[in-house]
Structure formats: C-alpha cells, structure tokens
Amino acid sequence: QVQLVESGGGLVQAGGSLRLSCAPSGRTFGMYGRAWFRQAPGKEREFVAAISWSGGRIDYADSVKGRFTISRDNAKNTVYLQMNSLKPEDTAVYHCAADGNPWYSGRYYAADDYEFWGQGTQVTVSS
Numbered sequence: 001q002v003q004l005v006e007s008g009g010g011l012v013q014a015g016g017s018l019r020l021s022c023a024p025s026g027r028t029f030g031m032y033g034r035a036w037f038r039q040a041p042g043k044e045r046e047f048v049a050a051i052s053w054s055g056g057r058i059d060y061a062d063s064v065k066g067r068f069t070i071s072r073d074n075a076k077n078t079v080y081l082q083m084n085s086l087k088p089e090d091t092a093v094y095h096c097a098a099d100g101n102p103w104y105s106g107r108y109y110a111a112d113d114y115e116f117w118g119q120g121t122q123v124t125v126s127s
Helices: none
Strands: 003-007 010-013 018-025 033-039 046-051 058-060 068-073 078-083 092-099 121-126
Touching (some): 018 092, 018 121, 033 068, 033 078, 058 068
Antiparallel strands (some): 046 058
C-alpha cells in the first residue's frame, strides 16, 4: 500500500524551530508535486506550502511566509518543511501530500486535489 510517512514533529517553545520530513513507503514520487497541510483541533485542513516536482515552483500560505521553507531531495524521494520562529498558532497535525497534477491545474493549494496523504505528525508550540 502506498503511504507517505511524516516525521520530525514534537513539542517546542515559541520562537523555536522544527524540521519535518516526509518520505514515501511503497513507491516513488519523483515526478509528483508535494505539499504540506495542517489541521488544528476544530479547524479545517489548511494549506501550508507546496513544491513542484523539479523544485522550481514553490508557494506558501501567507501565515508562514518568511518563517517556513519547503524543499525536496528527489534522490531520496523526501520532502522537508523547515519551520522557524514557531508560534502557538502553528500548533496542528501536519500532513504531507503528493499528486501528479497540482501545479498543472494551478490548484496546488487545494487539499481535495491531492491523491496521496500521510497520517500526520503533531507539532505543538508552547507560549
């Protein structure tokens, strides 16, 4: 079964940093767009960042611009999310996603357009 596996979550104080990783299990995603979404308790899943298969196109939610950096290593089939200057409002379960078409359709920010998902990793930022 194809699966994406996230790691790197944890508890950190406000102003701290975490680096999330997402690697596939069961297949490769070399030509797929990859993204990070997050979901806080009682809220809908929201877009965080996306990167095209080549890494040449990247976009971020306004709430994380200047603090988070998405990157990928296609040799390792892994995508990363470096999170700096973390705030309590960043607390959520972070999910990675993959799909073949998000940048072609222009809907790389839409969770419904991603076919493959991970189970998520909890990020908790204390004040």
